Amino acid sequence: MTQVFLASRNAKKLAEMQRILAEHVPDIEVLGLDDVTPYDEPAETEPTFEGNALIKARVAVEATGLPSLADDSGLCVDALNGMPGVLSARWSGSRNGSVDRDRANNELLLDQIHDVPDERRGAHFTSAVAFAYPAGAGGVVEHVVHGTMPGRVIREMRGAGGFGYDVLFVADGHELTSAELPPDEKDAISHRGKALREIAPFVAGVLTGL
Template sequence: MAEVFLASRNTKKLGEMERILAPIVEGVRVLGLDDVVEYAEPVEDQPTFEGNALLKARAGLAATGLPTLADDSGLCVDALNGMPGVLSARWSGPPKDDARNNRLLLDQLADVPDERRTAHFACAVAFCHPDGTELVVEGRMDGRVLRELRGSGGFGYDVLFAAVEHPDLTTAELSPTDKDAISHRGRALRQIAPLVAHALR
């Protein structure tokens, strides 16, 4: 069985990636940070999603010797000039706290009319292989920021975000299958999965 390391301990993200990779990469086992010997994770200090994803994938490969996937993603709000962007997970300051981030975002958009609350989720997924191969792909999900929290699925800003494909539901109200079909991470993973499969042969 081929093993791929995903540089994350977010169980929901691991599950999402495994669901998407499983039908494409036959017999693959996805390992997370809790499945390998602990190592010093790099500080995500790059100005782009691509830069942070590569940083994490390179560090994971160096620490484990396994083919490594890493992603960086975030919410880019048009009325906030693309922020929180790469700062999405720590928008309200340390420690990371989804509830506090969502409250801050609602406060910042309180006076913004509905038609100007457009936003998109962006994701970069990097893959680094021991043979020196490095790949990065990007995915995007367009939509808008709502005025109230809704739903119990997903994580992060999902409780506030309605995608254009499902304008009456937040991505936290979608089934995992429906979310995977349109999500920024799902789109990026479906792009990179055949490349990962080829590299693992």
């Protein structure tokens, strides 16, 4: 069994990552924030998903000494020139528990694009997944991949699965929102699924070589 630390405060995101990794990295044991000594989690100060994913993974490996994965992700809405983007998690400014936060974010987004016609409601989810691991003499090696899921923002919230903006998002070629899709179907087409499947062989190689 080889251990990887997943640096995320979002339990539902963490569950997705765990599920996808378990399928694609043999004998992986995934640890979360509750399994390690608490450390100061960094602010997400970068203007890009990649930059923020790297901050989270780098601080995680420095704090835990474990090979660490982090995802930074968000919804980029065409009619909002790519926003909420890296600000997706706190778009409504709310810092409460995740269900309240998600609801406030979704209500604000619906209001903002209320007058945008159906043909201009395109959007995509993006995920940057960063992997950082110790490499001797205090060094850290970093690797980043990206995944996207194109689709559109609908006019009412539908579904109870997933998290965040899933209730408002219908992927291209689908009718159900990503909150209505069974988890394995979301993983098969999601930004996070694509990024994690791309990085999985690399993670597996590093873990077996460590």
